[in-house]
Amino acid sequence: MKKTITIIGSGFSALSASCYLANSGFDVTILEKHKTVGGRARQFIKEGFTFDIGPTWYWMPDVFEKFFADFGKKPSDYYHLDKLNPAYEVYYNELDSIKIPDNLPEIVSIFEKEEKGSAQHLESFLDNAKHNYDVAIKDLVYRPGISITELITPVTIKKANQFFSTIRTSVRKKIKNNRLQQIMEFPVLFLGAKPSNTPSFYSFMNYADFGLGTWHPKGGMYEVVKAMVTLAIELGVKIETNQNVEKINVANGIVKNVISNGKLILSDFVLSGADYHHTETLLDEKYRGYSEKYWDSKTFAPSSLLFYVAFDKKIENVSHHTLFFDTDFDVHAKDIYDNPKWPEKPLFYASFPSKTDSTVAPDGKEAGIFLIPIAPGIEDTPEIRATYFENIIARFEKLTNQKVAENIIFKESYCVNDFVNDYNSYKGNAYGLANILTQTAFLRPKIISKKVQHLYFTGQLTVPGPGVPPSIISGKIVSDLILKQLKNENYETTI
Structure with missing residues (x-):
């Protein structure tokens, strides 16, 4: 008889695991709280x-390609990808931007052109970044975060200094132009931490940016879901959707059922x-692996204030992805990590997918x-x-030299309270646990429950990030860990 597994949630990690486990013979059921699947990657229409x-x-x-290849498929079997050119645009002052x-x-x-001599430094930096990418994405990130020994390989020993220096240090050692420094440090924001706290080994994100490029699935990211x-x-x-899981029951230290x-x-x-x-709050307290004190002591990636805005005209002087670095990033970062508060002069990002994709907005209009x-x-x-909406729209109009406020058909916002209400997100964080050195790999919350057999975790609060x-x-x-446990217990699954 097939072994059964209940998966709570239907975000990218849960969907990924469900495919591997079903393909290996499990009877898999996903329970999703909302009426649509996708977790944080849902759509608003x-x-x-x-x-x-x-x-x-x-x-x-390449990560998406590897996932689908594991099942004899490829992304193009399901959705169409366009490589963006420019990949993104960065604004610094009024009509003063750099397109990547x-x-x-x-x-x-x-x-x-921006800084004489920087080309040589960039190429050297990216050669190392590519090597780090090959080490990380093809090997290290697929390790389960159980022991420090996972990180100790002949290659990582040679790169040990890159785990104790920072992205900021390595970028600014040779490149002195502030605009270029910000472009180089921007990719690690995806890891949810300040460049000054992110190990320089994570330069592989720069290779992901410059080397592999930025893509867009026609119809939006939900097409991947x-x-x-x-x-x-x-x-x-x-x-199964509209399922609110209320309790995880345990007997004799082994998970037995859930109540939904x-x-x-x-x-x-x-x-x-x-x-x-x-x-873990769905478990009786004695079965929880981490205390409230533990969670409160962790460095979380940021939350976000988001606005979904419909415009009745096409927006000018912007790219599909546009970053606005017209204020001091370090000051904003301190308001996120060091002294948490609303920033006085926030940096912000804007996406206009209808610049690339005609399916996401009516003709002559723009989705922002x-x-x-x-x-x-x-x-x-x-x-x-x-x-804050008034703040960024006023700056947006000035920086891109156009009026847009009067062209808004509607706008919807999404912020801390929504992340809590919709996703039970700890403190309303948007991206999980930051990938700083003390929260990397084996130092992150474990995929395997510390106190309950047959209970596992996946996603951005555990490995890899x-x-x-x-x-x-x-x-x-x-999924590999679960299958390994099955093998160790001499269970058999029916494919």
């Missing part, structure tokens, strides 16, 4: 406009892709997503949201 509620960047295409092309020779040329759902169903996964919508669901294994902290990174756990009110590709990898890691 209104009046002909389509917005990705969560992730909007498609980086590391889709190829390395042009990027090198832009750097040299739909692809994974289609694959999961093809493999036999059952997906008041109904008891027996299961041989339980895997949670939901918020790790929240999942605006994001301000903020500290998790801070006060969130309608008045605060309104104030924040981001869509790491979440997909997390699903692979946890």
Whole structure:
């Protein structure tokens, strides 16, 4: 008889794990709280406009290709990808921006134009970044974070100094132009930490940026969710929506069942892709692996104030992805990590997917997503949201030299309270646990429950960390661990 596994949540990590486990012979059921699947990567559709509620960047295409290849598939079987050119644009002052092309020779040329001699430094930096990428993405990130020995290899021993120096140090050692420094330090924001706290080994994110490029799935990131759902169903996964998991029951130290919508669901294994902290609150206290003090002591990636905005005209002087670095990043970062509060002069990001994709907005109109990174756990009110929207729209108009406020058809906001209410997110964080040195690999919350047999975790609060590709990898890691436990217990699954 097949072993059963109940998976809580349907984000990227949960969907990834469901495919691997179903393909290996498990009877897999996903329980999703919302009426649609995808977790934080859901969609918002209104009046002909389509917005990705969560992730909007498609980086590391090789990770997606590897995932689908594990099932004899490829991304193009499910969705169409366009490589963006420019990959993104960075604004510094009024009509003063740098566009990052889709190829390395042009990027090198832009750097040299900005700072004489920087091209050589960039090429050297990226040679090391590519090597780090090959070490990390092809090996280290697929390790389960059980022991420090996972990180000790002949290659990592040679690179040990890169775990104790920072991205900021390595970038600024040779490149002195502040605009270029910000472009180089920007990619590690996907890891949820300050460049001054992120090990320089994570320069592999720069290779992901400049070397592999930025892509867009036609229809938005939700097309990737739909692809994974289609694959999961093809493999036999059952997906139940509108399911609110209220309790995880344990007997004699082994998980026995979950209660969802008041109904008891027996299961041989339980895997949670939901918020790790929240999942443990579903257990009796004696079975929780981490205390409230533990969670409160951790460094979390930022939360976000997001606006989904429909415009009745096309927006000028912007790219699909546009970053606004017209204020001091270090000051904003301190308001996130050092002294959590609402920033006085926030940096912000805007995405206009309709620049690339005609399917996400009516003809002649524009879909815009605006994001301000903020500290998790801070006060969130309608008045605060309104104030910050006025702030960034006024700056946006000045920087891009156009009027847009009067062209808004509608706008919706999303912030700390929504992350808590929709995803049970700890302190309303948006991206999970930051990948600083003391929260890397074996130092992150464990994939295997510390106190309950047959209970596992996956996603951005455990290994390997924040981001869509790491979440997909997390699903692979946890499924391998579950299958290993089955083998150790001499169980058999029926394929």
